[in-house]
Amino acid sequence: MxxxxxxxxxxxxxxxxxxxxxxxxxxxxxxxxxxxxxxxxxxxxxxxxxxxxxxxxxxxxxxxxxxxxxxxxxxxxxxxxxxxxxxxxxxxxxxxxxxxxxxxxxxxxxxxxxxxxxxxxxxxxxxxxxxxxxxxxxxxxxxxxxxxxxxxxxxxxxxxxxxxxxxxxxxxxxxxxxxxxxxxxxxxxxxxxxxxxxxxxxxxxxxxxxxxxxxxxxxxxxxxxxxxxxxxxxxxxxxxxxxxxxxxxxxxxGGKSPLLVFADSDLDLAVDLAVEQYDNAGQVCLSAVRLLVEESVAEEFTARFVAKASALNQGDPRDLATDIGPQIHRRQFERIDGFVQRARAEGATALIGGGPNTDLGGLYYRPTLFTGVAAGSEIVNEEVFGPVLTLQTFRTEEQAVEMANSTRFGLAATLATGSEERAARVSERLVAGTVWVNCFFVRDLKAPFGxxxxxxxxxxxxxxxxxxxxxxxxxxxxxxxx
CATH class of the missing domain: 3.40.605.10 (Aldehyde Dehydrogenase; Chain A, domain 1)
Incomplete structure (x- = not known):
């Protein structure tokens, strides 16, 4: 006992x-x-x-x-x-x-x-x-x-x-x-x-x-x-x-789910959806950790994302004001850091985070966003299961779908768009057990999940x-x- x-x-x-x-x-x-x-x-x-x-x-x-x-x-x-x-x-x-x-x-x-x-x-x-x-x-x-x-x-x-x-x-x-x-x-x-x-x-x-x-x-x-x-x-x-x-x-x-952000989307909503992927210190199988953003709005999206994510409060999860707690275990913490350091070595740039939270010590890892990641690289293809997101850009709907479906996984996908027609077209082509359109993590027990x-x-x-x-x-x- x-x-x-x-x-x-x-x-x-x-x-x-x-x-x-x-x-x-x-x-x-x-x-x-x-x-x-x-x-x-x-x-x-x-x-x-x-x-x-x-x-x-x-x-x-x-x-x-x-x-x-x-x-x-x-x-x-x-x-x-x-x-x-x-x-x-x-x-x-x-x-x-x-x-x-x-x-x-x-x-x-x-x-x-x-x-x-x-x-x-x-x-x-x-x-x-x-x-x-x-x-x-x-x-x-x-x-x-x-x-x-x-x-x-x-x-x-x-x-x-x-x-x-x-x-x-x-x-x-x-x-x-x-x-x-x-x-x-x-x-x-x-x-x-x-x-x-x-x-x-x-x-x-x-x-x-x-x-x-x-x-x-x-x-x-x-x-x-x-x-x-x-x-x-x-x-x-x-x-x-x-x-x-x-x-x-x-x-x-596992999963390596995408979040597709189209230029016609509500950018405030899209940013909120993206930052939400840090929930549970990134330890969520459904998380849309690959941010795929239409090139014409990528700069504005990135600036808003960095500002919002940087304001997250990391600390003791028992404090009701905390937004992000620790990783589960020393082994998982070191696994996450290994992914991050290898991505850096391959030339990726961490716009935020990129390492442990030295102010807190222990198992607290800073929310991280990588840009400059190569298609097919480890950080893009493999499940990290931590607070690590990547951002890539696309020019066309066809390219967005191709990038979204480019991994061996297919657990979930999220997309932000202002077009009902595009939402229907893209959702139909995404390889995923669950697709969320302009929302995330809405789950009804009546629905099939897998x-x-x-x-x-x-x-x-x-x-x-x-x-x-x-x-x-x-x-x-x-x-x-x-």
Whole structure:
């Protein structure tokens, strides 16, 4: 048990409705000051197997539980999240360094909404029966079984519950493996599910490293679904392990998304959208980190961007006046700096930032904007996952689209334009799972979400989530004799 920002947090696993410890532990370090805040049980094959067995034991009963009762329990979990919203927010800020104001105002309320949305959507899920030569076709969504969910560190609880809620709603049981850098709110969620009355074994949490606990989970033959959010290299390992059991996968991976700014756009809006890409210290997979600006307005856009971005307040994320906090971990901090220094060596110019914030020290990296970057260079093509943007110019719409689609990724794209016709033309040609026009990060849980190319496999959200977390069945019935 650890006390984090005044909140008691268990460091053990949650398996079959009980706290379970491992012989070894690992340190959980806060990015705010790089101090150890908790010791966490280090799970591996033994704990993963126990969690899958517990989930498998609970599955028959839970899968037969009525939709109405499942929905009631998901709403009860949402109630528990809302009752502890302040605690969840400060613990997650301490654990991953994201802004407390964001956790309070948006992220933790979204956690509760994830459960409520899928609870309600479950009750409307269905397909009209249809006839084939007098025979009735009836489509149903059958629970698939045990789901292994492996989640990232940049928005730990929100992204975990985006998977947990539909998996549970569908009648599956869950084993969650949270990121080892940010395990604390997953542990608190286990307490909340127990207090809400979720039966033992329906929801389980195994802490540990991906190469140990995560690898054991995805290779377990008792797992019938794997959903992963993270990097492309890790996804390749997961895909290989899951292939042995033909386990279906949902993969939401990296991105190198563009923001296209056309000369007919509202430049104030375009600049606001561009500066917003520094959200969460640039640690957002959807971020439009490649600014592609029409040549005729590039100078004015750049001047306005530099002025606005330079005014951002970097500091302690627990301060509600802070705009940018620290990077998540020393390893990630050094990775970001490596990208920046190599870009400099290749001739790129940092108009702002370009290195650590020496005034703050620690893991604080200055918001950076590079110009003079070469097409095809590392800084343009590879995901940095930090507060580093590049700015390139284009002359024609055709060139803009070509530049936007020039990487191996296809997670999202944003465009700013005053022309409805251009917005329609360009959006149709962009390779992306989500396109935002004159806005950013507007997400409805009814919409499909996922990536193209190496940004992922599959879609989740609304019916798409249930399509993944269920086995769809069509029952064909001959006419009954009267």
């Amino acid at each position: 650890a006390t984090v920002a005044g909140v008691a947090v268990e460091g053990g696993h949650w398996i079959g409705g009980e706290r379970v410890s491992s012989p070894t532990t690992f340190d959980d370090v806060s990015p705010i000051d790089e101090k150890v805040i908790a010791e966490i049980s280090r799970g591996g094959e033994r704990e993963a197997r126990a969690a899958v067995e517990a989930a498998g034991k609970a599955f028959p009963s839970w899968s037969r539980t009525s939709r109405e009762e499942r929905a009631r329990l998901l709403h009860a979990i949402a109630d528990g999240v809302e009752k502890r919203l302040d605690q969840l927010a400060i613990v997650e800020t301490t654990d991953n360094g994201a802004l407390l104001r964001s956790h309070l105002r948006g992220v933790m309320p979204r956690v509760a909404h994830n459960f409520r949305f899928f609870a309600d959507w479950l009750l409307t899920l269905g397909h009209e029966d249809f006839e084939t030569r007098g025979h009735r076709n009836h489509v149903s969504w059958d629970p698939a079984g045990v789901c292994a969910l492996i989640t990232p560190w940049n928005a730990p609880l929100m992204l975990a519950t985006w998977k947990i809620a539909p998996a549970l709603a569908a009648g599956n049981t869950v084993v969650l493996k949270p990121a080892e850098w940010t395990p604390l709110t997953a542990s608190l969620l286990a307490d909340i599910t127990a207090q809400a009355g979720l039966p033992d074994g329906v929801f389980n949490v195994v802490q540990g490293y991906g190469a140990e606990a995560g690898a054991a989970l995805v290779a377990d033959p008792g797992v019938r679904r794997v959903s992963f959010t993270g990097s492309v290299p890790t996804a390749r390992h997961i895909s290989t392990a899951a292939a042995a059991n033909l386990t279906p996968l949902s993969l939401e991976l 990536g193209s190319r190496q940004s992922g496999v599959g879609r989740e959200g609304g019916d798409w989530s249930f399509d993944f977390y269920c086995d769809l069945k069509n029952t064909v019935t001959a006419p009954w004799e009267k």
